[in-house]
Structures are given as structure tokens and as C-alpha cells.
Amino acid sequence: MAQIRPYRGVGAPERVAQRRRRLLEAGLDLLGADPTPADLTVRAICARSGLAARYFYENFSDKDAFVDAVFDWVVSAIAATTQAAVAAAPAREQSRQGMANIVRTISGDARVGRLLFSDRLANPVVVRKRAESGALFAMLSGQHAGAAMQVDDNEPVKAAGHFVVGGVAQTLSAWLSGDLTFTPAELSARLAAMIDKLSDPRLYLD
Incomplete structure (x- = not known):
């Protein structure tokens, strides 16, 4: 098989990755538009x-696969930075730092906020992906809460995970639409305070 020569010093795999990144950025621009x-x-x-x-079909089979990839790309990035912020904080500050990172991200890039939380975006793939990611984050939130409070995973822990994820998502949606007028710092502090109220182990006993 003949080797593919670099073009202007850039190898073929890197060129493919660059094109994919340009397409994903374009998807975020379009899906996160207002x-x-x-x-x-x-x-x-x-x-x-x-x-x-x-080049679109070099990376994606169709539009649905493309939207799926854009959503996963954005969620992976915000999940990674949020997990890093939580891991770097002392236990009593973890909720605040996690919320601060999420709020800072969506206030710094309105496209991300609209893609993940806007109630005006009705793309069916995005709706499905939000449901899937919400279930995942609820499970992870419940596992984190259970481990932090040394409580075995049970239905109350799972319920709290769904409560946190759903409540945070709805609050962020209301903030992005202008129904709430908190500053980013006020919003993250308020969300963290409400989440911390769920740290009473008695809430998770059958």
C-alpha cells in the first residue's frame, strides 16, 4: 500500500482530526445559535x-450521527473540567467548585449553555442525548453522594441523584432564558448550597 505523504508538513491522521474538529465546532455554532x-x-x-x-461523510454517516458526536464532544469536555475542579477541592467545597465550573463554562460560551440546557432547542437527537446524559450524571451523582456519606447505594440515593441533575438543569435553563437574574457567582453559590442540604445521611436510610 502506498504511503500517504504529509501535506505541508501535516500527516493524514492529523488532517482528518483537524477537519473533524472544524465540523464539530461548526455544529456547536449552529446548534448553539440564538x-x-x-x-x-x-x-x-x-x-x-x-x-x-x-469531508462531512468522511467522519459522519448522517446528520443524526453528527449531532450525537457534537453533543458527546461538548459533554465530555465539561464533565472532564468539572470532575477535575471537584477532585482538586476539599470535601466541603466540592459542590461549590463543581457548580462554579459548570456555570463559568456556560456563561463563557453561550453556545454550550444553549446546547445543553436551552428549552428552545428541540432537535430530536439533542433531546434524546440530554435524557441519556441526565441519567448518566444522576447515577454518577448518586454514587458520589453515597461514597461521600458512606451510605450504600439504594433507591433514596438514586432519587437524590436524579433530583440534583434535574433541578440543576432546570435552574440553569431558567437562568439562561433570563427568568433568574443571579450573577454567575451567585448562581453557583446558590446551587451548591441547595445541593449541600442533601448531605444529611438520614435522607438515604430506608
Whole structure:
């Protein structure tokens, strides 16, 4: 098999990765736009990224697979930075630091906030991905709470995980839409304070 030569010093795998990143950024631009697009087309994605359609299909089988990848890309990034912020904080500050990182991220990049939390974005793939990621974060939140309080995983712990994830998501959605007027610092402090109220082990005993 003939080797593929580097183009302008950039190897083929790196060029593919760069094109994929440009497409994902274009997807975030379009899905996180205000107003959100009524429909997302391959033509619009390619125009936004400055790439030909063949490069879209080099990476994605169709639009749904593309939206799925954009959502996972954004969630992975915010999950990684939030986990790092929590891990670096003392136990009593972990809720505050986790919320501060999430709020800082969505206030610093409105596209991320709209993709993850806006109630105006009705793309069916995004709706499905939000449900899937919410279930995952609820499970992880419940596991973290149970470990921190030395309580075995049970239905109350699972319920608390869903309560936290759903409540935080709805509050962030209301904040992004202007229904809440907290500053970012006030919002993260308020969310952390409410989450910390759930740290009473008695709440998780059958």
C-alpha cells in the first residue's frame, strides 16, 4: 500500500482530526445559535466549517450521527473540567467548585449553555442525548453522594441523584432564558448550597 505523504508538513491522521474538529465546532455554532435553526442541514454544516461535503461523510454517516458526536464532544469536555475542579477541592467545597465550573463554562460560551440546557432547542437527537446524559450524571451523582456519606447505594440515593441533575438543569435553563437574574457567582453559590442540604445521611436510610 502506498504511503500517504504529509501535506505541508501535516500527516493524514492529523488532517482528518483537524477537519473533524472544524465540523464539530461548526455544529456547536449552529446548534448553539440564538435563535436555534429550524433544521440542520449538511449544506449548512459544511458552509459553516468551510469544508466540502465529502469531508462531512468522511467522519459522519448522517446528520443524526453528527449531532450525537457534537453533543458527546461538548459533554465530555465539561464533565472532564468539572470532575477535575471537584477532585482538586476539599470535601466541603466540592459542590461549590463543581457548580462554579459548570456555570463559568456556560456563561463563557453561550453556545454550550444553549446546547445543553436551552428549552428552545428541540432537535430530536439533542433531546434524546440530554435524557441519556441526565441519567448518566444522576447515577454518577448518586454514587458520589453515597461514597461521600458512606451510605450504600439504594433507591433514596438514586432519587437524590436524579433530583440534583434535574433541578440543576432546570435552574440553569431558567437562568439562561433570563427568568433568574443571579450573577454567575451567585448562581453557583446558590446551587451548591441547595445541593449541600442533601448531605444529611438520614435522607438515604430506608
